[in-house]
Amino acid sequence: MRRSNLIAAALAAVLLLAGCGGGSGGGTARPAGDPRPGGTLVMQLPAEITDGLNPLEGSDPTVMGIISGTVYSKLVEFESGPDAEGLKIVPDLAESWEISPDGLTYTFRLRDDVRWQNIPPVNGRPFTSDDVVATFQALKQATQVHQWMIAPVTDISAPDAHTVVFTLDQPYAPLLEYLAYHFNMILPREGLDGRFDLATQAIGTGPFILDSHTPDVEWVLRRNPDYYIPGRPYLDEIRRPILTDTAAVTAALRSGRLDIGTTSDVNVADELRARDFVITEQAGAPISFYLNPTVEPFDDIRVRQAVVTAIDWDGMGESIRGHYNLTSLLRPDTSSGALTPDEVRKLRPFDPERARRLLAEAGLPNGFDTTLMVQRVDDEDVREAQWMQADLDDVGIRAEIQIVDPGTGIERRRSHDFAMTKALRGVHLPDQVWRDFAPDSIENYALVADPALDELVAHTRTELDPAKRDDLYRQLQERMETQIVQALYPIQKFDYAIRNPRVQDLWPSPIYQGKRLADVWLSE
Structure with a gap:
């Protein structure tokens, strides 16, 4: 499918979500009355x-x-x-x-x-x-x-x-x-x-x-x-069947064997919304992208800058995910110190001509051959890699895609066995993001080693004023985008929680928050 058609289809999906209350609800669930005890909730476990x-x-x-x-x-x-x-x-x-x-x-x-x-x-x-x-x-x-x-x-x-x-x-x-x-x-x-x-x-x-x-x-x-809260939990039992395949989750929801499932596929969400399921759209994990500075020619910052400038991150988000946040390192749903999309575009513009100039300055006017390792969790992961591959090819960077499973991906990232790699990074808290780039962190995949960055991070931890801390977080992101360029979380995907309308008072949370299940109850 041509890129313009992909974007048009994705925009249509987003508009459909907006017509259904921004994707935060759906179906025709009626008021269920007061909470009542009892029943079994069947909730997908993804692994x-x-x-x-x-x-x-x-x-x-x-x-x-x-x-x-x-x-x-x-x-x-x-x-x-x-x-x-x-x-x-x-x-x-x-x-x-x-x-x-x-x-x-x-x-x-x-x-x-x-x-x-x-x-x-x-x-x-x-x-x-x-x-x-x-x-x-x-x-x-x-x-x-x-x-x-x-x-x-x-x-x-x-x-x-x-x-x-x-x-x-x-x-x-x-x-x-x-x-x-x-x-x-x-x-x-x-x-x-x-x-x-x-x-x-x-x-x-x-x-x-x-x-x-x-x-x-x-x-x-x-x-x-x-349990110490009187009357809680309402449910007698929670069953967590292990379902890893989108088709299996969809079939189990349709048949009533599953009350709650998740997907990042907007098409699946829309289909089940039409079947009277309640859809909750929520910001999910960021896509992570790492460049290995020990592998030539990525030891040259101009090459790293060329790579991130050559990729149309907005286009990728619109066409592959349908709904996304353009981000730097911090998540806008969990940190007020996250850069805005306009701030990210200013620091990391989509500019293929600039990418070609940077490659020429680095002595690579004809580009170079490399590899892009992609950790596959779902089909969107691979399609994003293909999008990146096409954009890089436009400026002369010929990237062979290597698809790996999550276990292999983690092992190879931790051993720095890659040239470029993309995956998902399940970080939530602002300080947790910066811990990834500490010298002793096993998650410092891109081997970030920058004393100025370390000094700023240390300052954020002792700064008790939230506004001043957010300003430091912005400085950190700007430095990563312009002076280091070895790791970024360029977009944040959205996930869709799909639930049977009988499931009441299941409130969304960006963090794994099991206590909220004590408030869930089942209507008739």
Whole structure:
């Protein structure tokens, strides 16, 4: 299909979404009345877990989707609900907290009405500050997966059974956000002491109990009758069948075997909207793009600048995704420090003539041959790579596409075995983005090593004024776009959550937020 036709089709899809309330709803669902208890919710799980359930040792998003906020609770949580915007932090196990004026002491007052799930060896005992201390002490000793999130915390103490104090060696602006993030679940002392295997069993304080697992088929959760919020959860059971194929998800939704599924394909969303399903459109993961500066000719910044200038990122977003955000590094749905689309276009214009001039200046007037590794999760990933390949070819950069599975893609990125590569990068928080480019980060795929960048990042972490911190974030993005040009998240895709109209009060969240499932109920 010609590019002009692709864009026209994509614009038509976006206009259709706008006619249906901006894509945030759909179907003809009628008022359902008051919440009622009972029933089983069947909700797609997009992949099987491969590395166990222990949140101290892994970062598998599938694990987080099953146990974070559902089985395990956290000290604090990101707000969800009909009026939630951005990343407002609200209480969970901590009912209140205080931060000292110098930013070096955080005091959390814990709820006194929380019990662990009634499963041996924890047996429904009361939750106390000792569990919190034990969790974060264990995180300090754990692998490098995410212990850096609390690196400035030098001491965690419990003055009494319902108070926890974090002492820091420097102000650390992201701390509350990281405590609300899905990795940082509070675990029972018994699991941390080895009295049960955290990799195979989860015993938490959350609204649901992990009930059973059939490998490669399904995970099942059941209602926790001792959850600390009276009357919650409404559901008796949540079943998570493992469905990775869009066609299988669509068929299961049509037949009624599945209540909730997700897709990034606007055509699938539109078809099911017409069948009376409720569609919620939500900003998803950014597309990531990395250039390896140790592979010639990408050691020359002029070549890297030529690559990113040669690609029509707006056109790619419009034609492949249908709905997208043009971005730099930070996500506009989770950070007020994200650059606007116009600011991105100014820093990274689509300008093939400039790309050709840069290549000539770098001694490559006839271009060069290279490779583009693409990690395939869905068909859109490959089509984006083909779009990039065509744009690069127009300026003389002849890129052979190498399609790999997610596991291979992660391994090759971490070992820097690529010239150019694109994938998805599931980062949410502003500071989390910059952690990727730290010298000791295994996710520093593009080998970014820039002292000025590191100095700016360090400043953002000690700057407690949000407006000043956002200004630093903008400076960081500008430097990455103009002075480094080794990594960018050029567009952010949108996903579509598709649900049967009987599913009520399932509010969207940009973060894996399982606690919101406690509010879900099923109408007649």
